[in-house]
Amino acid sequence: MLPKLFFFYFAAMITGLSVLVVTRKNPVHSVLWMLLLFFNIAGLYLFLNAEMIAIIQVIVYAGAILVLFLFVVLLLDLKKEIAGEQYTDIWSIAVSLVAGLFLLVIITFQAFEIADSEPVMLSDLGQPDAIGRMLYTEYLFPFEITSVILLVAIIGAIVLAKRKLKE
Amino acid sequence: MIPVTWYMMLSAAIFCIGIFGFIARRNVIIMFISIELMLNAVNINLVAMSHYLQDMRGQILVFFIIAVAAAEAAIGLAIIISLFRNRATVHVDEIKEMEG
Amino acid sequence: MLNLIIILVKIAVVISIALLHVAYASYFERKVIGHMQVRMGPMEVGWHGLLQPIADGIKLLFKEDIIPANADRHVFMIAPMICFFGAMSSIVVVPFFGSFKIGAYTVGGSLADLNIGLLFILAMSSLGAYGVILSGWASNSKYAFLGSLRSSAQVISYEVAMGLSLIGVIMLSGSLNLSDIVEAQASAWPLGWYAVPQFPGFAIFCIAALAETNRTPFDLPEAESELVAGYFAEYSGFRFALFFMAEYMGMFIMAAVAVACFLGGWNPVPGLGWIFPPGVWWFLVKVYVLFFIYFWVRSTLPRYRYDQLMALGWKFMIPISLANIILTGLWKVVF
Numbered sequence: 001m002l003p004k005l006f007f008f009y010f011a012a013m014i015t016g017l018s019v020l021v022v023t024r025k026n027p028v029h030s031v032l033w034m035l036l037l038f039f040n041i042a043g044l045y046l047f048l049n050a051e052m053i054a055i056i057q058v059i060v061y062a063g064a065i066l067v068l069f070l071f072v073v074l075l076l077d078l079k080k081e082i083a084g085e086q087y088t089d090i091w092s093i094a095v096s097l098v099a100g101l102f103l104l105v106i107i108t109f110q111a112f113e114i115a116d117s118e119p120v121m122l123s124d125l126g127q128p129d130a131i132g133r134m135l136y137t138e139y140l141f142p143f144e145i146t147s148v149i150l151l152v153a154i155i156g157a158i159v160l161a162k163r164k165l166k167e
Numbered sequence: 168m169i170p171v172t173w174y175m176m177l178s179a180a181i182f183c184i185g186i187f188g189f190i191a192r193r194n195v196i197i198m199f200i201s202i203e204l205m206l207n208a209v210n211i212n213l214v215a216m217s218h219y220l221q222d223m224r225g226q227i228l229v230f231f232i233i234a235v236a237a238a239e240a241a242i243g244l245a246i247i248i249s250l251f252r253n254r255a256t257v258h259v260d261e262i263k264e265m266e267g
Numbered sequence: 268m269l270n271l272i273i274i275l276v277k278i279a280v281v282i283s284i285a286l287l288h289v290a291y292a293s294y295f296e297r298k299v300i301g302h303m304q305v306r307m308g309p310m311e312v313g314w315h316g317l318l319q320p321i322a323d324g325i326k327l328l329f330k331e332d333i334i335p336a337n338a339d340r341h342v343f344m345i346a347p348m349i350c351f352f353g354a355m356s357s358i359v360v361v362p363f364f365g366s367f368k369i370g371a372y373t374v375g376g377s378l379a380d381l382n383i384g385l386l387f388i389l390a391m392s393s394l395g396a397y398g399v400i401l402s403g404w405a406s407n408s409k410y411a412f413l414g415s416l417r418s419s420a421q422v423i424s425y426e427v428a429m430g431l432s433l434i435g436v437i438m439l440s441g442s443l444n445l446s447d448i449v450e451a452q453a454s455a456w457p458l459g460w461y462a463v464p465q466f467p468g469f470a471i472f473c474i475a476a477l478a479e480t481n482r483t484p485f486d487l488p489e490a491e492s493e494l495v496a497g498y499f500a501e502y503s504g505f506r507f508a509l510f511f512m513a514e515y516m517g518m519f520i521m522a523a524v525a526v527a528c529f530l531g532g533w534n535p536v537p538g539l540g541w542i543f544p545p546g547v548w549w550f551l552v553k554v555y556v557l558f559f560i561y562f563w564v565r566s567t568l569p570r571y572r573y574d575q576l577m578a579l580g581w582k583f584m585i586p587i588s589l590a591n592i593i594l595t596g597l598w599k600v601v602f
């Protein structure tokens with residue numbers, strides 16, 4: 001019973017907060033709801049024995065990516081933004097499309113069942129040392145590629161955002 | 168025990184909300200946030216699967232997705248800044264220089 | 268049920284002690300700086316001004332709470348709470364003493380002995396940036412906004428250096444659990460505390476901690492002479508008190524992490540173990556020595572210029588901490 005209660009709490013919070021995030025007129029409020037949403041998702045990860053991923057979610061998503069969003073939002077002209085229309089002309093099409101997609105997915109899930117093999121319960125699932133060991137052995141190559149991607153992102157961001165020096 | 172399909176439905180719901188935000192909002196930043204929302208939906212699914220199959224590979228994938236999301240956010244926001252600097256707007260329907 | 272009650276009692280004790288500590292840390296600061304400037308510091312309320320922090324607290328509580336007319340009310344009200352929450356929640360994983368047994372019940376040295384304690388502290392300290400940015404933006408005032416932009420850039424850049432400087436410690440102890448890190452320093456006696464083998468990491472952590480908590484010489488976000496009071500210029504009464512407490516809690520957390528990761532935590536200073544057995548007193552003594560150094564630095568050094576601050580962070584501290592990680596790795600491979 002208690003796990004179900006937890007799940008329903010997190011599910012309700014996460015769904016409600018995501019709706020708030022995409023419908024707020026003021027982008028700063030959107031970002032704030034997103035912050036709360038990330039904490040709830042991290043809570044759900046803890047519930048699923050993924051300690052390391054939960055803390056990475058908070059450090060990287062909430063602590064770094066979202067701060068970046070907040071920075072950029074503050075640079076914009078918010079007064080004009082709040083005064084203007086917030087949805088595109090095709091929002092009604094979007095609603096029906098999304099509702100259709102969701103129904104389709106729900107119907108498909110009825111036939112889904114997880115493979116029957118008896119899973120071995122891992123004692124160190126989601127622990128930092130286990131994840132680290134796997135990253136540095138089985139996933140070494142993708143791990144190194146990730147570092148290249150991040151380097152490219154750093155250089156790209158600087159090149160794009162840098163103001164051209166006046167001659 | 169919670170059935171794994173519940174997690175998948177939660178993830179699908181958030182993914183759909185993300186798609187709605189991406190299509191329906193005019194503000195580029197909200198569109199970016201919607202993309203992050205969709206990535207998070209995928210992550211929830213992967214972590215749930217990793218728990219139900221007792222397999223660490225799901226969490227490793229989440230790790231990579233978060234790294235790529237960080238890279239994507241940095242580049243995307245840099246594009247938004249240079250866009251705002253040149254056109255003074257962040258509304259997608261006002262950006263139509265490439266119209267044929 | 269009994270466990271739940273014990274946990275609640277522990278939380279209440281730790282939080283009330285932490286809040287009292289915040290009050291008396293400000294008294295300590297005013298006394299230290301006063302004596303360094305050949306003044307007496309607070310003397311009026313109580314014996315040698317000992318009740319001054321309580322008088323200050325009561326004054327702040329009963330002051331009028333002003334919200335500027337053009338402010339974004341909700342964000343304005345939430346921002347100090349985010350700051351305070353970010354600082355207070357880190358205290359959950361601080362190891363005050365080693366765990367011991369009373370009968371069948373084990374008394375843990377921290378409220379929650381997380382396996383990812385160090386990462387938890389880093390995660391929560393990054394929350395402070397939100398409080399700072401949002402308070403500056405929501406006040407709708409130029410000074411506050413400039414202060415918040417400065418502060419967030421500073422906090423984000425020094426967070427990188429701080430995280431990197433701790434990696435050496437993590438590599439040496441092989442754990443992210445703060446109690447385990449303290450235990451590892453007790454057993455690795457020949458080199459003793461990690462402040463010795465990890466000296467570059469320790470130095471960078473201390474500098475980054477000053478910048479993270481917006482203390483002099485990195486107090487640009489709240490530089491009185493330039494920005495009135497920086498990001499909390501528009502705040503008054505209890506909301507101001509929340510920022511104030513968050514700053515002192517942040518200092519306490521930083522000092523506690525430095526003590527646990529570099530200075531041997533609750534274990535006695537080598538050679539002085541005969542005075543007191545290991546325990547919370549050693550932890551507090553070390554924390555207060557670090558506090559004294561905070562105040563010492565404040566009364567000695569002038570403020571940095573902004574470009575110097577950024578250059579120091581990105582061009583000096585981050586490369587050095589990266590080199591420190593590589594050297595630690597080589598050390599681990601060779602020995």
